[in-house]
Amino acid sequence: MKPVAIKPGVHWVGAVDWDRRNFHGYSRSPMGTTYNAFLIEDEKNTLIDTVEDRFAHKLLCNVAHIMEPAKVDYIVVNHVEPDHSGALPELVKACNPEKVFCSPMGEKAIKEYYGAQDWPIHVVKSGESLSIGKRTLHFLETRMLHWPDSMMTYVAPDKILVSSDGFGQNIASSERFTDEIDQRDLEVQLARYYANIVLPFSSVTLKILDQVAKSGWDIDMIAPDHGLIWRGEGVGYAVEAYRRYALQKPANRAVIFYDTMWRSTEKMAHAIASGLADAGTPVKVMSLKSDHHSDVMAEVFASGAVIAGSATHNNGVLPLVSAMLTYMKGLKPQNKIGAAFGSYGWSGEALKDMTEFMVGMHFEMIEGVRAKNRPGHDQLKACVDLGRRVAQALQAKVAAV
Amino acid sequence: MDKYVCNVCGYVYDPEEGDPENGVSPGTSFDKIPDDWACPVCGAPKSEFAKEE
Ligand SMILES: Cc1cc2nc3c(=O)[nH]c(=O)nc-3n(C[C@H](O)[C@H](O)[C@H](O)COP(=O)(O)O)c2cc1C
Ligand SMILES: [Fe+2]
Ligand SMILES: [Fe+2]
Numbered sequence: 001m002k003p004v005a006i007k008p009g010v011h012w013v014g015a016v017d018w019d020r021r022n023f024h025g026y027s028r029s030p031m032g033t034t035y036n037a038f039l040i041e042d043e044k045n046t047l048i049d050t051v052e053d054r055f056a057h058k059l060l061c062n063v064a065h066i067m068e069p070a071k072v073d074y075i076v077v078n079h080v081e082p083d084h085s086g087a088l089p090e091l092v093k094a095c096n097p098e099k100v101f102c103s104p105m106g107e108k109a110i111k112e113y114y115g116a117q118d119w120p121i122h123v124v125k126s127g128e129s130l131s132i133g134k135r136t137l138h139f140l141e142t143r144m145l146h147w148p149d150s151m152m153t154y155v156a157p158d159k160i161l162v163s164s165d166g167f168g169q170n171i172a173s174s175e176r177f178t179d180e181i182d183q184r185d186l187e188v189q190l191a192r193y194y195a196n197i198v199l200p201f202s203s204v205t206l207k208i209l210d211q212v213a214k215s216g217w218d219i220d221m222i223a224p225d226h227g228l229i230w231r232g233e234g235v236g237y238a239v240e241a242y243r244r245y246a247l248q249k250p251a252n253r254a255v256i257f258y259d260t261m262w263r264s265t266e267k268m269a270h271a272i273a274s275g276l277a278d279a280g281t282p283v284k285v286m287s288l289k290s291d292h293h294s295d296v297m298a299e300v301f302a303s304g305a306v307i308a309g310s311a312t313h314n315n316g317v318l319p320l321v322s323a324m325l326t327y328m329k330g331l332k333p334q335n336k337i338g339a340a341f342g343s344y345g346w347s348g349e350a351l352k353d354m355t356e357f358m359v360g361m362h363f364e365m366i367e368g369v370r371a372k373n374r375p376g377h378d379q380l381k382a383c384v385d386l387g388r389r390v391a392q393a394l395q396a397k398v399a400a401v
Numbered sequence: 402m403d404k405y406v407c408n409v410c411g412y413v414y415d416p417e418e419g420d421p422e423n424g425v426s427p428g429t430s431f432d433k434i435p436d437d438w439a440c441p442v443c444g445a446p447k448s449e450f451a452k453e454e
Contacts, residue, residue: 105409144410144443204410204442362422 003062004176006221006229007158009041013062015055018172024083027196027294031189032172035083036225038162039066040155043133044073047095048153048162049225053086060087060094069094074132077102078164080109080149084225089114101130103141105149124151126211140211142166144204146197152212159220161212166205167238168226169193178228178238188298189227190238194245195301196294200332205246209239248334250304252398254283254390257296258309259318264343264374265311271380272307272341272369275387281305281394283387288320293327300328305337305394306363307386308354312344317353325357337394338363339386343371364397366390405431405450410443413453 004012014036023029035051037059045067051059063069072095077085080102088110092100099122102110107123110116124130126141138154145166153162169189175181198205212219222230222238230238254276260266269285276283284303286296300306306328310321317325338361340354351370359365369386371379402416414420414434419427420441425434431450439446 141411144412148409148443201442 001174003039003065006038006176006223007160010155010158010160011039011041011062011066012176012223012229013037013039013047013059013066015051015058015062016172016174017052017055020170020172023170024197028292029170031170031185033170033226034172034228036223036227036229037062038223039063039072040132040135041066042135044098045071046074046076046132046137047072047091047097048076049078049084049164050075050087050091052083053090056087056090059091063095070096073098074130075100076137076153077106077110078151078153078162079147079225080106080113081147081165082113084164085110085113089116092116092119101139103139103143103149103151105141105143105147106151109147109149138215138217140208140215142204142208144201145208146201154215154217154219156217159218161217161219161222163222163224165197165225166208167222167230167242168224169228171227173228176229178230178234179232181228186228190241191245191301192294192298193226194242195298196331198245199301200330202246202248202332202334205242209243209246212239245301249401250335250337250394250397251302252281252395253303254281254305254307254394255286255296255299255303256283256307256309257286257288257291257321257324258342259288259311259320260309260343261311261313261318262343264371265309265341267380268341268343268369268371268375268383269309271375271383272387272390275384276305276391277387278384279388279391279395281391288324293324296324297328297331300333300336304335304398305339305390306333306358307339307341307390308358309341310350310354311342312348312350315347315349317342317350321350321354325354329357329361333361336361336363337366337390337397339366339390340368341370341383341386343373343375345373348372364393366393402430404453406453407440407443407445408449408451409445410440412440412442414450
C-alpha cells in the first residue's frame with residue numbers, strides 16, 4: 001500500500017501483512033495485520049515507529065514516496081517489540097537520523113535488541129515534549145501496555161494520538177480508517193486483540209485512560225500501530241470500549257470449553273449448554289480440538305461464566321485443557337463465574353484439578369459434575385441442572401452490577 | 402511506611418493497601434513481604450523494587 005496522508009503533512013507509511021495468521025506466535029489473526037508507521041513533514045521530519053523487519057523495504061519505499069530517507073531527522077520509537085522496531089536498524093542506516101527518541105525502558109530494550117551503541121538515542125519521559133517545528137510531540141509512557149517500554153505520542157496541533165499497541169486491531173486492509181470497514185469485523189478484532197494481549201494489564205489500562213483524559217489533549221484521531229485509525233466518532237468509541245474492556249463487568253453469556261477422548265465429556269458439555277440456554281444465558285460450546293486457544297480466549301473475555309470440561313487422563317486433565325487453563329490464567333480474566341465437569345473411568349481427578357485451577361484465578365465457583373464412564377440420564381440431568389445453576393448465578397451477578 | 406516502586410513497570414506498592422489478591426494483607430511493610438512475592442502487574446521479583454523518593 002502506498003502512503004496515505006492522514007492529515008496535511010502527516011502520512012501513514014506502514015506495511016500491510018495480508019497473510020499473517022499467527023500473531024506473535026501464539027494468537028490467531030484471521031484477518032491478517034498491519035504495522036503502522038507515520039511520517040511527519042516539518043522543520044524536523046519525524047518518523048514515528050517502524051514495521052516488522054521483513055517489511056523494512058516497504059517502509060523505506062513509502063518514506064521515499066514522501067521524501068528522501070536521508071531527510072528524516074528524527075525517529076520516535078514508541079515500542080521496541082520487533083513488530084514495530086524490527087526495521088529500525090535498516091531505517092537508522094538509511095535515514096541517518098539526528099536523534100532517536102524513546103522511553104527510559106525503550107533505551108534499554110533498543111540496546112539489548114540491536115546493539116545500537118552509536119545511535120543518537122535521546123530518552124524522553126512522560127510529560128516531556130519536543131518541538132519539531134510547527135508541531136510539538138508530547139510523550140506519555142504507558143509501561144506494561146503491554147511491554148515495559150511502551151509509550152504513546154500525541155501530535156499537536158494535529159490532534160493525533162499515536163497509541164502504539166493500545167486500541168489496535170489485527171486487520172489487513174486497503175482502507176486506513178475504522179469508519180471505512182465493516183463495523184462488526186472491527187468490533188470483533190478490537191475485542192480479540194484486547195482479550196489476547198492487553199487483558200492482563202487492565203488495571204494499567206484504566207490508569208492510562210485517566211492520564212490521557214487528564215492530559216487535556218484534544219484528540220480527534222487515534223492512530224494505533226496495528227490495523228485501522230480511529231477518527232471522528234471512532235475516537236470516543238475506542239476509548240469507551242477500552243474502558244469497558246478494562247472494567248470487565250460480567251455479561252450474561254457463557255462459554256464451555258472441553259476436550260474428550262470417547263465423547264462422554266462432550267455429551268456433558270452439550271447438556272450443560274442446554275441448561276444454560278433454557279435458563280436464558282447464551283452459550284458457546286468450544287471443543288479444544290477444533291478451536292484455537294486464542295479464539296476460546298476471545299469468548300472467555302466476552303463471557304461472565306467459564307465452564308471447563310475434561311475427561312480424566314493419567315490422573316489429571318487432558319493436555320489441551322491444561323494448555324487452555326494455563327493460557328487463560330496468564331491473561332488474568334476477572335469477575336468470572338466458573339464451573340468444571342468431566343467423565344472419568346476409575347480415579348477421576350480432572351474435576352478437582354480444573355476446579356482448583358479456577359479457584360486460584362479467583363473465579364466464583366459453582367460445584368461441578370462428574371460422570372463415570374458413559375453419562376446416563378441422571379447424570380445428564382445433573383449437567384442440565386449445572387447449566388441452570390450457572391445461568392442463575394450469573395444473571396444475579398449481572399443484575400447486581 | 403515507605404512505598405516501593407517496580408523498576409520494570411512502575412507499579413507502586415503501598416503498604417497501606419498491601420496486595421490482598423496475592424496474600425499480602427494491608428499494613429504489611431515492604432520488607433515483611435515474602436521473598437517469593439512478585440510484582441502483581443508485570444511479575445518482576447521483589448529485588449526489582451526501589452523505595453519511592
Ligand atoms: C504478549 C507477550 C507477553 C509477554 N510476557 C512476558 C512476561 O510476562 N515476562 C517476560 O519476561 N517476558 C514477556 N514477554 C517477552 C518475551 O518473553 C520476549 O520477547 C522473548 O525475547 C521472546 O522470545 P522468543 O523470541 O523466543 O519468542 C512477552 C511477550 C509478549 C509478546
Ligand atoms: Fe507490542
Ligand atoms: Fe504490536
